[in-house]
Amino acid sequence: MCGSEGPRRGWGRCAPSPMLLLSLLASAAPLGLLGEETRQVSLEVIPPGLDAPQNLLHIRAVGTNSTLHYVWSSVGPPAVLLVATDTPHSTLSVNWSLLLSPEPDGGLVVLPKDSIQFSSALVFTRLFEFDGANTSEGAKPPGEPYPPYSLAKFSWNNITDSLEPATLSATFRGRPTDDPTGAFANGSLAFRVQAFSGSGRPDQPPRLLHSADTCQLEVALVGASPRGNRSLFGLEVATLGQGPDCPLMQEQHSIDDEYAPAVFQVNQLLWGSLPSGFVQWRPVAFSQRQRGRESALPCQASPLHPSLAYLPQSPIVRAFFESHNNFCAFNLTFGASTGPGYWDAHYLSWSTLLGVGTPPLDTLSPLVLGIMAVALGAPGLMLLAGGVFLLLGHRQCSEYQRIN
Numbered sequence: 117m118c119g120s121e122g123p124r125r126g127w128g129r130c131a132p133s134p135m136l137l138l139s140l141l142a143s144a145a146p147l148g149l150l151g152e153e154t155r156q157v158s159l160e161v162i163p164p165g166l167d168a169p170q171n172l173l174h175i176r177a178v179g180t181n182s183t184l185h186y187v188w189s190s191v192g193p194p195a196v197l198l199v200a201t202d203t204p205h206s207t208l209s210v211n212w213s214l215l216l217s218p219e220p221d222g223g224l225v226v227l228p229k230d231s232i233q234f235s236s237a238l239v240f241t242r243l244f245e246f247d248g249a250n251t252s253e254g255a256k257p258p259g260e261p262y263p264p265y266s267l268a269k270f271s272w273n274n275i276t277d278s279l280e281p282a283t284l285s286a287t288f289r290g291r292p293t294d295d296p297t298g299a300f301a302n303g304s305l306a307f308r309v310q311a312f313s314g315s316g317r318p319d320q321p322p323r324l325l326h327s328a329d330t331c332q333l334e335v336a337l338v339g340a341s342p343r344g345n346r347s348l349f350g351l352e353v354a355t356l357g358q359g360p361d362c363p364l365m366q367e368q369h370s371i372d373d374e375y376a377p378a379v380f381q382v383n384q385l386l387w388g389s390l391p392s393g394f395v396q397w398r399p400v401a402f403s404q405r406q407r408g409r410e411s412a413l414p415c416q417a418s419p420l421h422p423s424l425a426y427l428p429q430s431p432i433v434r435a436f437f438e439s440h441n442n443f444c445a446f447n448l449t450f451g452a453s454t455g456p457g458y459w460d461a462h463y464l465s466w467s468t469l470l471g472v473g474t475p476p477l478d479t480l481s482p483l484v485l486g487i488m489a490v491a492l493g494a495p496g497l498m499l500l501a502g503g504v505f506l507l508l509g510h511r512q513c514s515e516y517q518r519i520n
């Protein structure tokens with residue numbers, strides 16, 4: 117073999133691989149993920165034991181000294197609980213009859229309680245649709261809202277049928293229970309969740325860097341009929357504050373867009389001073405399954421506000437946090453009235469990471485490091501890289517020739 121294992125395909129077979137440059141530069145670049153621990157991840161669907169079509173997915177990620185529990189559910193609006201404990205032996209216990217009762221407090225617990233280091237939740241409450249066509253005529257972007265879809269009033273697939281143990285993923289796919297206009301006759305809103313046993317980066321943009329301490333959520337609206345020719349969509353997300361304040365919303369800038377074309381920013385929601393829990397995403401969504409620069413839409417996040425009473429209750433959040441109720445909420449809106457949009461292919465997808473600890477940090481990519489090395493004219497470095505490359509490259513190429 118004489119190929120390069122670098123993240124860019126199509127490099128010349130015998131050209132210096134960007135990975136080679138990276139390894140040479142590694143001591144100079146702060147690599148956030150060196151020495152990252154791995155986790156034993158299991159996905160378990162917890163059956164209701166009653167005749168209720170209810171989904172509860174428990175993702176348990178066990179490390180040497182800790183366990184992360186992600187509990188995803190479509191009981192009520194789609195929601196996830198994130199619970200981190202400092203023991204590899206903590207367990208989740210669910211009392212379904214309590215959970216589905218009007219007073220679900222205590223229906224869902226992680227034991228032993230004193231092992232819990234961090235816990236919070238995200239609840240996806242509403243899907244918004246806006247008429248993006250009129251924004252140029254004075255209306256404020258994203259445009260006039262159509263009546264929102266309440267995600268608490270969706271019905272969801274049986275999560276068991278969508279489990280993919282090989283990729284540690286599962287998909288909640290739902291449509292409005294009551295759909296008088298048939299907008300979702302051929303469409304659905306899907307929440308694909310995926311856990312990871314180690315660090316890495318998916319093949320598809322936005323290629324968020326993940327670790328064993330994170331879980332990825334991909335939200336996709338597919339095939340639903342929009343109510344306008346230029347509909348923009350939005351998603352309302354509620355979360356729990358730690359103490360009296362809302363979590364912190366942060367924007368981080370980066371000069372590197374190799375993994376998410378033309379996106380130089382990472383948005384983060386942090387629940388407390390590090391390390392606590394975080395949500396992290398690139399402010400980009402995609403309007404085609406084929407994700408790239410041509411199908412990239414901007415994704416705007418509104419500031420986080422203490423939420424008002426209208427938010428639908430999530431039974432699992434109530435069950436776990438009991439009377440805790442300082443919810444905060446924000447809106448994500450996808451796309452602009454110009455450029456690509458949902459109207460192109462009736463497709464919209466957005467990805468985010470949820471986890472504990474320090475959020476994964478993109479260091480400069482091998483490509484950018486290579487360019488910098490050239491631009492800064494680090495001749496010694498290049499010489500060294502060239503020398504090592506000649507050694508490796510020559511050996512690899514001769515093997516390649518021998519095979520033929």
Ligand SMILES: *[C@@H]1O[C@H](CO)[C@@H](O)[C@H](O)[C@H]1NC(C)=O
Nearest residue numbers: 167168169170274275276277
């Ligand atoms: C979901 O599917 C599994 C297996 O296909 C089945 O055992 C289970 O009863 C189903 N759950 C519901 C709520 O229908």
Ligand SMILES: *[C@@H]1O[C@H](CO)[C@@H](O)[C@H](O)[C@H]1NC(C)=O
Nearest residue numbers: 151152153179180181182202
């Ligand atoms: C795990 O526990 C061991 C023994 O108590 C300790 O040496 C190690 O530093 C801990 N590792 C982490 C990641 O906390």
Ligand SMILES: *[C@@H]1O[C@H](CO)[C@@H](O)[C@H](O)[C@H]1NC(C)=O
Nearest residue numbers: 210211212213214215217223
């Ligand atoms: C579940 O909760 C109900 C109501 O509090 C209680 O009566 C029942 O014993 C609990 N079930 C289990 C298995 O703990």
Ligand SMILES: *[C@@H]1O[C@H](CO)[C@@H](O)[C@H](O)[C@H]1NC(C)=O
Nearest residue numbers: 247249250251253255260344
């Ligand atoms: C868009 O603007 C036009 C002209 O201002 C108006 O007639 C029309 O009702 C608007 N459409 C919507 C959906 O508000």
Ligand SMILES: *[C@@H]1O[C@H](CO)[C@@H](O)[C@H](O)[C@H]1NC(C)=O
Nearest residue numbers: 297298299300301302339341
């Ligand atoms: C759903 O798909 C069917 C078959 O492709 C088509 O005939 C129908 O018009 C579609 N309905 C909507 C609401 O798009």
Ligand SMILES: *[C@@H]1O[C@H](CO)[C@@H](O)[C@H](O)[C@H]1NC(C)=O
Nearest residue numbers: 247249250342343344345346
């Ligand atoms: C959508 O576009 C079609 C054709 O361009 C037009 O006839 C129709 O009135 C438009 N609908 C809306 C809601 O603007």
Ligand SMILES: *[C@@H]1O[C@H](CO)[C@@H](O)[C@H](O)[C@H]1NC(C)=O
Nearest residue numbers: 244261352418421445446447
């Ligand atoms: C999200 O946007 C909708 C529609 O503009 C608005 O009604 C709602 O209050 C917003 N929610 C938050 C949390 O800002």
